[in-house]
Amino acid sequence: MDKIKQMWKSIYYLVYTEGFNILSIDEEDSEVWLTHESKKVVKRFIHKAPTHQEVDFDFEKTTDHLSSLIDSIGFSFEQLDTYYLTDKDIDFTEFNHYKRPKIRYYALSSVEDFEKVSSHIITKQQIKRSKTTAVTTYKNKLLNASFIDSFMLKFSPVTYFLVAINVIVWLSLVLIFNQVAQINLVDYGGLVHFNVVHGEWYRLLTSMFLHADFTHLIMNVFSLIIFGKLIEDALGSIKMFIIYLVSGLFAGLVSLSIDTVSISIGASGAIFGLIGAFIVYLFTRKNINKQFVLQTFIGIAIISLLALFISNVNHFAHLGGFIGGAILMYIIYKWMEHDKFKMHYIIAFIVLIIILVFIIFSRQQHYIYDELTKEAMNNGDFNSAETMIKQIKEKNFESDETYILSGLIVANNTSLDEAILEWERGLKIFPQSPKLNYQLALGYRAKDDYDKANKFINQSIKQDKNNEHYKALKKEITAFRS
Known part of the structure; x- marks a missing residue:
């Protein structure tokens, strides 16, 4: 296994699958820092086999200069993982720091070790299964990507x-x-x-x-x-x-x-x-x-x-x-x-x-179902209008306007007498509705029953004295009665 290729492959999927960002790469590519601000995690890959003293020195340096490290990274991280590429299986347990921030060290000597650089199931599977390509391929995709490519390629x-x-x-x-x-x-x-x-x-x-x-x-x-x-x-x-x-x-x-x-x-x-x-x-x-x-x-x-x-x-x-x-x-x-x-x-x-x-x-309610019913009627689609009226009544969304429209549909489909019965049913529910009283006045006027028409138009005017349409119908009915 080429550990350098495997390292860059792991870095690639940490970036594009989990959203890590590359913070820095040293001149010889021997040390790479990754950060993930929302997860508050920092990962560091180092291409060398360390001695016990080197790890101990690194740990002391990190803990002693923690505030400076946080300032250079740009956010207060809660976990710092350091991975050493080595041929040896080294135990770093004694250097693991479990207080905040957690500081842990790992040895990467096998494919199984590289799979452990992430707990993300997709990242782990990609590191394990994907074909490993040249180091330059990974680096070019990571370092030379345009502004758009840098986030469009990431797994979201x-x-x-x-x-x-x-x-x-x-x-x-x-x-x-x-x-x-x-x-x-x-x-x-x-x-x-x-x-x-x-x-x-x-x-x-x-x-x-x-x-x-x-x-x-x-x-x-x-x-x-x-x-x-x-x-x-x-x-x-x-x-x-x-x-x-x-x-x-x-x-x-x-x-x-x-x-x-x-x-x-x-x-x-x-x-x-x-x-x-x-x-x-x-x-x-x-x-x-x-x-x-x-x-x-x-x-x-x-x-x-x-x-x-x-x-x-x-x-x-x-x-x-x-x-x-x-x-x-x-x-x-x-x-x-x-x-x-x-x-x-x-x-x-x-x-x-x-x-x-x-x-x-x-806010005042706007009876949108009545509006949609009226729109269907204006378009000549009385079947849709009738269906809408049924839905309004099933949901108990009816208004006085609903019964006026319902009566007009009935008048179109059956007869004026049935329409008048529908308007009267509506008036029982909305007894103070000037619109329903006016509609009934129009209905009885059409049947030449001017006494009943006069009764209902009087109620309309009583409830809305300034409506010019009601006044005009009142004059018309009075003229026919005299």
Whole structure:
């Protein structure tokens, strides 16, 4: 076994599978340092067979100058693993330091030893099974990769998982359910203020995985791959998933607190959460790479500009997601820094969520189902309108407008007498509705029953004295009665 090749192979998969970064390489490539800030782990590979005295000296030097080492690395690590490439099986147990930070030494003399450089199951399998290539191949991929290649090549399981879910859901709606119409988006989990205040909070989650069309899907998948991989590489899979999910939910709450009319769908709120988190992450770094920051902001600007050309974009959700992601990243940063006020930040974020929920419930309801029914009727699709009315009644979402529309459908499909019965049923449920009284007045006027028409129009005017339509009908009925 060529231990040098095996070392670079191990380094390669630690970088591209787990997200480690190369901190430094000495001139002779005999010592390589890797760091992983979110895991707070540092790994060091040394190409030499050490003596007992050399390991002892290294241990003393590390512990005595720990603060300087932390400053040079750039973050307070909790684990430092040193690996020596040697032909001898050496026992380093006496040098292992189990207090924080943990300092441990290992000998790499066999393939099995190299497998132990990581506990990550995929990294271990890659080190064990993948074909070992030339050292220069690994080094070129690691050291000469462009800005884009450096993170696009890295293994990002959560990003790929989220992309797969979004694609699968869209294909299911298109191929299995034939189309993605507006009415279907409500049925399949679109975010609607009316439904949420009636208890359907799950829509905050389901709406994040729905897309209006192929262009909408591709734009979000493209953005998710870029910023998902950036955040997952920077913070790790779990933190990235938390930011994506929570900022997406937060985006939905902000949207609902402002817009009570629209049907909101798409992953863009969560994606803007990743963007907000990444910007905060950049500015919490001690040494900011100006070129990296510039390229990142160019990417954000392009994504934002492209979003302007997509119809029906929910900018409130974008803003909410961005703010939510930025707040979450700041909380995570303070948590990782063991800030004494970290719980205060979490509590403040929870209080902000409670305030948004209070605002959502204080907003006037917009009966979107009635609107969709009316739209179907205007398009001459009375079958869809009738189906929608049945759904409204099954869910107990009806309003006085629901019964007016239901009666009009009945009048179209059966008779005016049946329609009048439907409007009267509605009036029993909504006795103070001027609209239903007006509709009944119109119905009885059409039947030339002006006494009953007068009775109902009087009720309409009593409940809404300033409505010009009611006054006009009153004059008409009075003229026919005289």
